[in-house]
Amino acid sequence: MLADRKIKLGVAPTRREDLNFPVAMALAQKDPVIQKLRELGVDFVGLDDVCKDGLLVSLEDLEAAKRKFQAEGIDALFIPTVVFGAEGPVSLLAKALMLPTLLWGPRDPEGRGATGKAGLGIYTIGKSLRRLGVPFTFMGTCSVEDRLFSEGIAAFLAAANLVKTIRQTRILQVGPRPESFWSVIVDEGMLMEKLGIPVYPIALPELFDRFTEVSKTEVSHIQEIVAELKRRTIIKTNEQIIAKSAAMAITLESLVKETHSNAVAIQCWHALPKALGIWPCAAGALLTEKGIPVACEGDVYGAVSCVMAQAASRNHAWPIFMDFDGVHPENPNAFNVHHCAISPINSYQHMPALFRRVNPPEEDWGGCIAGELKTSGDVSFLRFDGDRSQYSVLLGKGKAVSGPAAASGNSYGWYEVQDWQRLEYLLATGPYIHHGVIIYDDILVPVYEACKYLDIHADFAFDSEKQWAESFLYRV
Amino acid sequence: MIYPDNRILLGLAPTRRDDLTFPVETALENKKMLFAHLDKLGIEYVHLDDVCPDGMLVTLEDVAAAEKKFRQEGVHAVFTAFTNFGCEGAVSMLARAMNLPLLLWGPREYEGFGYEGKCTIGLYAAGKDLLRMGCVFSYIPNCYLEDELFERGLRTFLAAANVLKEFRRARILQVGPRPESFWSVIFNEGELLERFKIPVYPLSLQELFDEMQRVLENHRGDVDAIVESLRQRTSCFVADEEVVVKSAAMKIALEGFARQTQSTGIAIQCWYAMQKAVGIWPCTAGSLLTEMGIPVACETDVLGALSCVMAQAATMGRCHPFFVDWGWRHPDNPKALSLVHCGITPIANFAEMPCIAKRRPPWNQAWGGGVSGLVKPGDNMSYLRMDSLNGEYSVLLGGAKSVDGPVISPASYLWIEVPNLLELDYKLTVGPYIHHCVFVHEDILPVMSEALRYMAGIKPDFVFEEERKRAQRFFFTD
Numbered sequence: 001m002l003a004d005r006k007i008k009l010g011v012a013p014t015r016r017e018d019l020n021f022p023v024a025m026a027l028a029q030k031d032p033v034i035q036k037l038r039e040l041g042v043d044f045v046g047l048d049d050v051c052k053d054g055l056l057v058s059l060e061d062l063e064a065a066k067r068k069f070q071a072e073g074i075d076a077l078f079i080p081t082v083v084f085g086a087e088g089p090v091s092l093l094a095k096a097l098m099l100p101t102l103l104w105g106p107r108d109p110e111g112r113g114a115t116g117k118a119g120l121g122i123y124t125i126g127k128s129l130r131r132l133g134v135p136f137t138f139m140g141t142c143s144v145e146d147r148l149f150s151e152g153i154a155a156f157l158a159a160a161n162l163v164k165t166i167r168q169t170r171i172l173q174v175g176p177r178p179e180s181f182w183s184v185i186v187d188e189g190m191l192m193e194k195l196g197i198p199v200y201p202i203a204l205p206e207l208f209d210r211f212t213e214v215s216k217t218e219v220s221h222i223q224e225i226v227a228e229l230k231r232r233t234i235i236k237t238n239e240q241i242i243a244k245s246a247a248m249a250i251t252l253e254s255l256v257k258e259t260h261s262n263a264v265a266i267q268c269w270h271a272l273p274k275a276l277g278i279w280p281c282a283a284g285a286l287l288t289e290k291g292i293p294v295a296c297e298g299d300v301y302g303a304v305s306c307v308m309a310q311a312a313s314r315n316h317a318w319p320i321f322m323d324f325d326g327v328h329p330e331n332p333n334a335f336n337v338h339h340c341a342i343s344p345i346n347s348y349q350h351m352p353a354l355f356r357r358v359n360p361p362e363e364d365w366g367g368c369i370a371g372e373l374k375t376s377g378d379v380s381f382l383r384f385d386g387d388r389s390q391y392s393v394l395l396g397k398g399k400a401v402s403g404p405a406a407a408s409g410n411s412y413g414w415y416e417v418q419d420w421q422r423l424e425y426l427l428a429t430g431p432y433i434h435h436g437v438i439i440y441d442d443i444l445v446p447v448y449e450a451c452k453y454l455d456i457h458a459d460f461a462f463d464s465e466k467q468w469a470e471s472f473l474y475r476v
Numbered sequence: 477m478i479y480p481d482n483r484i485l486l487g488l489a490p491t492r493r494d495d496l497t498f499p500v501e502t503a504l505e506n507k508k509m510l511f512a513h514l515d516k517l518g519i520e521y522v523h524l525d526d527v528c529p530d531g532m533l534v535t536l537e538d539v540a541a542a543e544k545k546f547r548q549e550g551v552h553a554v555f556t557a558f559t560n561f562g563c564e565g566a567v568s569m570l571a572r573a574m575n576l577p578l579l580l581w582g583p584r585e586y587e588g589f590g591y592e593g594k595c596t597i598g599l600y601a602a603g604k605d606l607l608r609m610g611c612v613f614s615y616i617p618n619c620y621l622e623d624e625l626f627e628r629g630l631r632t633f634l635a636a637a638n639v640l641k642e643f644r645r646a647r648i649l650q651v652g653p654r655p656e657s658f659w660s661v662i663f664n665e666g667e668l669l670e671r672f673k674i675p676v677y678p679l680s681l682q683e684l685f686d687e688m689q690r691v692l693e694n695h696r697g698d699v700d701a702i703v704e705s706l707r708q709r710t711s712c713f714v715a716d717e718e719v720v721v722k723s724a725a726m727k728i729a730l731e732g733f734a735r736q737t738q739s740t741g742i743a744i745q746c747w748y749a750m751q752k753a754v755g756i757w758p759c760t761a762g763s764l765l766t767e768m769g770i771p772v773a774c775e776t777d778v779l780g781a782l783s784c785v786m787a788q789a790a791t792m793g794r795c796h797p798f799f800v801d802w803g804w805r806h807p808d809n810p811k812a813l814s815l816v817h818c819g820i821t822p823i824a825n826f827a828e829m830p831c832i833a834k835r836r837p838p839w840n841q842a843w844g845g846g847v848s849g850l851v852k853p854g855d856n857m858s859y860l861r862m863d864s865l866n867g868e869y870s871v872l873l874g875g876a877k878s879v880d881g882p883v884i885s886p887a888s889y890l891w892i893e894v895p896n897l898l899e900l901d902y903k904l905t906v907g908p909y910i911h912h913c914v915f916v917h918e919d920i921l922p923v924m925s926e927a928l929r930y931m932a933g934i935k936p937d938f939v940f941e942e943e944r945k946r947a948q949r950f951f952f953t954d
Contacts, residue, residue, distance in 0.1 A: 173653055175653060175680045176652060176653045176680055178678075179678050179679065179737075182669075182675075185665045185666045185669065185676075186665060186666065187664035187665060187666045187667050188662045188665070189664045189667075190664050190667065192662065193865070193866050198659070199662075200656055201653030201654050201655075201656055202653065202749075203653055203681045203745055203750075204680045204682045204749075205750075205752070205753045206749045206752075208682070209749075209752065209753075271682045271683050274682075274686075275682055387666055389867045
């Protein structure tokens with residue numbers, strides 16, 4: 001597991017200034033929430049030191065809360081409406097911060113309104129947030145002891161992590177896209193305009209220069225990685241290619257660090273293997289495993305897809321960047337993925353091989369990884385793409401199964417989904433392509449929630465999964 | 477064919493309303509006079525004499541026959557000339573079927589009693605039909621064939637059609653990714669394809685370098701011939717001879733890739749991977765290709781290359797694009813500023829023989845390859861820049877005249893004057909434009925204004941209101 005990314009939550013319990021809702025009632029509702037967040041290990045800051053009773057009630061409280069949350073650099077906002085809630089201050093706070101915002105109130109155990117009408121407050125605040133154009137997440141009213149509370153908070157934090165990650169994302173684009181891949185065409189300006197993601201382009205000769213330098217100067221580091229590759233893969237290629245793959249991993253990582261990027265899209269057809277005699281797959285696999293996903297074939301949107309999947313899993317799982325291919329010979333709802341392959345070495349069922357690709361047969365280009373991906377476990381699939389000024393994310397769930405090996409000798413895996421023909425239809429007609437990401441985790445709810453904040457269309461492959469994900473945060 | 481031929485074949489469809497009130501003889505006489513005048517002006521056209529009765533567009537059968545003929549002949553624009561009231565329906569149907577630039581005109585009455593066929597009435601009617609059909613069209617206001625307005629309108633229309641033709645077949649060869657530090661040249665590759673069907677062909681720098689090497693090894697004769705011609709056409713090589721040799725090899729390599737990918741313009745990465753690998757700037761190679769009709773924009777400016785393609789087409793190939801940075805203000809003249817770049821400018825664009833320069837910074841390097849000197853003056857220059865923001869495309873347009881100013885070296889440069897420098901300066905900063913622009917030594921504003929009417933989704937954006945008015949009123953200014 002990669003290091004958890006910290007998400008700092010700003011908690012602003014709110015109360016309406018109203019004689020019907022005494023402060024004591026509010027505090028009685030607020031304390032268990034704070035207590036529960038501590039219990040869940042959430043990293044949060046409240047308003048106890050800046051607002052009276054730690055409650056957001058007045059416009060003065062709003063200013064104090066804004067200052068505090070901005071100073072603390074919170075990543076997301078949580079508004080428990082402990083008694084009804086102050087519609088104006090809450091809405092203006094959310095508008096000022098424009099962060100993922102979770103609206104929730106404790107359930108009235110008797111339903112008579114004796115404990116503060118949290119529900120009523122939420123319905124009113126929801127309307128004013130809409131009027132102000134503030135996207136928000138609603139979690140159904142419940143007791144803090146309900147399963148929904150802990151799972152809902154976790155899903156919201158994962159969504160917030162995805163939003164935060166995307167807003168800090170920078171893609172290192174190595175070389176232009178391969179000419180024959182029209183599918184990976186990217187609108188660089190639109191990526192900046194709509195999502196604020198800058199691309200950092202470098203030319204292949206610059207990569208080659210750095211590679212040459214690294215090969216000369218980083219000998220011991222190269223040897224360490226060579227040893228790791230020998231330990232973790234079955235070597236079916238020569239020493240030189242292992243060393244070059246190691247040097248490529250160091251080269252790419254140093255460029256990522258220098259350019260403050262967090263993911264890479266690399267041109268691998270065929271200028272790179274012609275010049276260096278390797279494919280960048282093994283190097284990419286090592287980087288992806290370290291939390292810097294690499295997408296091949298210059299696929300910038302593919303790199304963004306990897307970043308999204310990884311962030312939605314809160315770094316608990318690794319993105320596996322693959323070609324989505326045909327249907328299983330026996331199982332009509334299982335489909336094949338394969339690539340040459342840039343997926344992390346830890347994603348295989350058995351130790352994979354470090355090998356030379358079969359094609360083109362006349363070239364001795366190596367550096368690819370082959371094996372069968374894990375054959376059990378729940379997975380999600382995801383592809384971020386866009387055209388005609390609209391971004392969308394294809395989303396769905398599946399489970400890993402076994403199936404025949406890829407004819408190409410490449411890495412492969414098989415995944416059963418609800419309806420392969422539906423998925424195939426979307427791959428062909430959607431704004432999607434043959435590239436997608438598999439992740440051994442359920443990331444549907446966080447991605448769905450995050451899409452609200454990023455103005456991306458969440459495009460569920462299957463209606464029942466859509467209904468499930470949409471209702472996850474409101475069904476107790 | 478990657479080089480533009482700047483040829484516009486006009487499909488001429490004279491139209492006549494088949495109505496007893498309009499004598500056939502008058503219509504035929506009008507048609508005959510029109511043919512004779514077009515011949516006199518040297519306009520290339522195909523007509524309907526062999527496919528429609530009297531060579532006139534009247535019935536729906538005529539529409540089908542005209543469409544078939546025009547398609548076979550591959551016309552680039554259609555001219556429905558009204559010989560009397562004309563057939564609105566047939567004109568509209570043909571316009572919709574062809575989806576090409578369409579010109580409407582009818583002759584002025586010689587006697588002024590409506591005897592000759594009420595052309596204008598028919599034109600007013602047809603204009604409305606065309607709008608209903610969603611057809612864009614150009615109109616030369618009612619005038620005599622011999623009027624200066626007729627020829628001016630016709631030539632402007634043909635040049636606008638040429639812009640549209642070149643835009644519709646434009647393909648840009650993108651060599652290398654953009655230089656990282658140039659955020660300004662970011663463009664939307666997918667959007668270019670979606671909106672305008674313009675594909676970009678990416679090529680990695682390494683492939684260019686490999687090809688240059690192959691050219692140097694296998695085509696040394698061709699390389700030497702270019703070097704020799706450069707020796708004749710430039711005042712001196714300040715850069716090392718080796719730089720000129722490599723520039724010639726790069727020109728051959730780029731031309732080969734442009735042919736192979738059928739690209740009509742090139743955007744090339746020139747900061748600094750190229751210099752580190754092959755020791756040259758691509759300016760000289762780009763200058764030679766631009767002169768041949770395949771404009772090259774530096775700093776991987778794809779929209780810059782597209783701007784060059786448009787500007788060149790607007791002049792019907794009479795001018796080579798002068799791709800520049802907007803420079804700095806003139807020391808004395810408050811209305812003037814410099815245009816300057818390292819030197820991708822065609823040799824034909826210079827006032828005197830330029831030299832093949834060595835760029836100064838970085839001082840420790842001998843990287844060379846720019847074509848350097850003062851660009852030839854012009855009283856009627858135009859500038860153009862296509863760019864986009866949030867999915868909206870626009871073209872910056874304006875006019876300028878050259879003035880004297882201090883020498884800038886090494887660079888290809890020129891000092892120009894505009895109506896109001898501060899207004900231009902403001903526009904360049906807040907507009908959706910950048911520091912790159914294309915100049916031509918001709919007034920292309922009316923042509924561009926007309927061409928952009930046909931280019932849905934791209935707005936003309938004149939810096940100066942009076943220039944916009946002049947360009948848009950060009951067709952009806954006596």
